[in-house]
Amino acid sequence: MRPELDRLHLIEQQLLQTPAALPADEWRLRLLFDGELAADADLQQQLYHGLHQAGRQQLRRELRAIHARLYDAPGPRWLAALRRCWPWPQ
């Protein structure tokens, strides 16, 4: 990967505490020697918050669709056929 993507990966490992995350001491050292690392990590944390919100919104849309499929079914087929043959104002 490009160095920029590797950096995102490194920060992600730390923020999400994956098994590949650096030991705390080593991460602190990196923060000391890399003046932009803390700000980049803060920003990346914000991205994860936003993605969480967006994901929750999508899940809610999916649940509304499930509800509609299960409980907002159209009326009987004969009624739909009748409406097609003999439309009337809604």
Add this chain to the structure above:
Amino acid sequence: MNTMLATARPATSSPAALRQALLANRAQTLTQLYRRAFPAVQRLVRRQGGSAEDAQDVFQDALVVLYEQAVAGTLVLTASASTYLVGVSRHLWQHELRRRARLPHEPLPDDPGPLLADAPAAEEPASFAVLDYVQQLGDKCRAVLLAFYYFQQPLTQIAAAHGYRSVRSATVQKFKCLERLREKVRAVFTHEFAD
């Protein structure tokens, strides 16, 4: 065919099985939970003076809670998932009734998080700005990022679903999309911190 039958009737009795079923086929598993548990929640809410819409809102909040806990591996079940959903819905509805007694004219909040003990107290304001930029991403980027970071799908599944030849390609694409989002957000974020 056997695999399809297995996912059509997911074993949702244990948190691990439920997690697996949600990751393998979210729509089908959620539909099954919905069909099993919603009627009881609807009866409960209607009996206590709520509307059909109230029942739908609290039940969907409960499902969001269940989903997030299940995929995060923090769900603890002492009974079936349906019983858990009814219990969480009851808790949310009681909370809502108390809230309405205090503030009768305000609608149910969109976010069930603050109603739950283990949820963060408040969402940081900057995440709302990020949310706007997530919506502006292309469909594929948004889908990949949400699949990984919210729905917690494994990269093997994401690679297969989005036509990447390998997990490596999916990983690179995920970081490219994250980079795209970061570039969009960075200007706003930097500006807020500079003020």
